[in-house]
């Protein structure tokens with residue numbers, strides 16, 4: 001089912017609001033977002049809304065294909081990014097890269 005909402009861990013809020021983070025990598029359960037869709041963003045921990053984003057693209061990517069560019073788009077180092085993903089999803093092969101930009105209101 002399509003959803004006009006996405007959550008992020010609170011620790012990423014600043015990076016999203018500053019524009020430093022422009023992608024997020026999710027599992028198949030969040031592969032339903034579509035380019036052009038406006039999505040409300042809230043914290044995972046308390047469901048507090050903090051911005052809207054516009055989805056630019058949703059692309060399938062393998063964990064082993066993650067590179068320095070993806071890390072920069074996540075505002076992390078590549079080892080940090082790999083570690084964050086493994087902490088959240090365990091050993092995962094297929095990810096969905098959701099590219100987005102902030103809607104300034």
Ligand SMILES: CC(=O)Nc1ccn([C@H]2C[C@H](O)[C@@H](CO)O2)c(=O)n1
Nearest residue numbers: 007008009012024025026074084085
């Ligand atoms: C519930 C859930 O899975 N929430 C998530 C998943 C991922 N993220 C962030 C963490 C990294 O920056 C990227 C890569 O997965 O996306 C998140 O904030 N919340």
